[in-house]
Amino acid sequence: MNRRQFLGTAATLAALGAVPRAFAAAAYDLVIKGGHAIDPASGLSAVRDVAIAGGKIAAVADKIDAGAAQVVNAAGKYVIPGMIDVHSHAGATKDGPALNVADGVTGYVDAGSKGAANIDDAVAVVKAGPQTGRILINIAKPGVTGGGATGGELMDINNADVGAARAAIAKHRDLIIGIKARLSANVVGKNDVEALRRAEEAAGSLPVMIHIGQSASPLSQVMGLLKKGDIVTHLFAPPPEAIIDEAGKILPSVLEARARGVWFDMGHGRGGHFRWDMAEKILAAGFLPDSLSTDWTPEGRVAQFVDLPTVMSKLMLLGMTLEQVVACTTSNAAKMFEVFRGKGTLKAGSPADVALLEMRSGDFEFLDNYAGKRTAKQKLFPAGTVLAGKWIPRA
Ligand SMILES: [Zn+2]
Known part of the structure; x- marks a missing residue:
């Protein structure tokens, strides 16, 4: 020059x-x-x-x-260390990955935005993004289709197509690193256990991430199907089928799952996943999240979770230390998926x-998913x- x-x-x-x-x-x-x-x-x-x-x-x-x-x-x-958002939907929005980089997120997992029928859409976005992105394919062929009155993607259990999921994984082995199954009753009706059984069958040794809260079957039955390395997201979700009972005790099946190596993730999101009192009770019981994640969408970015530093600030308001919330978005998150091993640290090399x-x-x-407001005196910004x-x- x-x-x-x-x-x-x-x-x-x-x-x-x-x-x-x-x-x-x-x-x-x-x-x-x-x-x-x-x-x-x-x-x-x-x-x-x-x-x-x-x-x-x-x-x-x-x-x-x-x-x-x-x-x-x-x-x-x-x-x-650059943050890793293990429950994101950045792969469903063209500029999602770049927006995340600006917020300090240098690695993310698109958690089930798309299924076997439309996985190529997520693959294209993730490939074009600047940072390391990976995909959990939704066990339901159409991917996320919402919930509410009409129901979500697993109301018809035929959508949970093991063969189709396996074929998609084989085609995109470099990018698809596991499977996602949303198990709330408004997504899956009473098919939750069967949907998870099929997700595990399709995954083999790959991790399965399940979205819990407000499901039809007892949580203990769901927990019993999880293997080491699987991930439970929305750990602060309110009942029915929360991870903690009325008396403030974490369910034995949840403690057993953690003991055998199942991870517990926050997945802030926008509806039904995070309520202040649930988070307080669960933290008071000594059950800390392994990872903090946004459940990222463009809509949530302008309300509710905003960005990962905001989510971290909320957990600090609830009593976690700065070092703990940083671990949840860096070193812990890096342990959860093979692709991120060696990341999430500032160690030389x-x-x-x-x-x-x-x-x-x-x-x-700060807002939870139920319009509950709390005021904090400090907040982290990217x-x-x-x-x-x-x-x-x-x-
Ligand atoms: Zn999600």
Whole structure:
């Protein structure tokens, strides 16, 4: 580049708070300076500089003064691993993946938006997206078809077609990493247990994610069908068939499922999945979520869950620590699917996916799925993303 182009680039980067220096002989591509780094996988929560080179985390240290092509000033911000949203529907919206990157989400799982009949739609969106996206195929051929008066995709149990799901997985083995089954009565009627049985048959050793809450069959029967590595989403869903009883005790079948390696995810969503009092009771019983997820849709992005940092802020209002909610969207989420192993951490040598968050003070109104309002004095906001080593400022 010539001098004018260089100055132009320098001015642009300076305006974004990113100052280029030592282009010629930089030790690092990017250094994120002065932020409070939280990396649950290595037990780190302290002010650190984070250096990036060649698309990998190169170093995390008190002070990194070696030359860098680009420096991001993160003073007053939190620097965490790029977040992984394990229950999203970003694969059902053309610009969904890019919107998620802007919110600090560098990996996501589209959880059952599409089934065997329309899976190619989700495959196209996920392939075109900037970050690592993967798909849980809906055991129901048409994918999510809603609920309510007409009922959802599994009211006709013939939609749960094991052969069709298996053929779709075989065709898109690189992107489809498991199966989703929505088991609420408004989706599946009384077919919940049979739908799950078919989902497990189609999945084989792949994980199955089930959506619980307000289902027809006893939850213990459903839990009994889950294997290690399966995921229960909507753990804060109200009865019927919640994970906690009237007396505030977690159901034995739920504790047994967790003990054998079944994961419990939040799946904030918009209807029927999250009520303040249920979350309070479940946390008070000592049953913490393994992961926090949005159940992302464009509609939910402008109301209710908004983004993953907002969901994390809600759980902090309920008593979880910052380090715990960060673990739920990074290191824990990375354990749940093979494709994310080695991500969700700031350890040297890891992929350079990083999210910057800013904690602001004020009066923030938070909603559950039942129009319940709570006011918080602090809220986390997305403040920039590094994806595969490339700094993406918050617009
Ligand atoms: Zn969902």
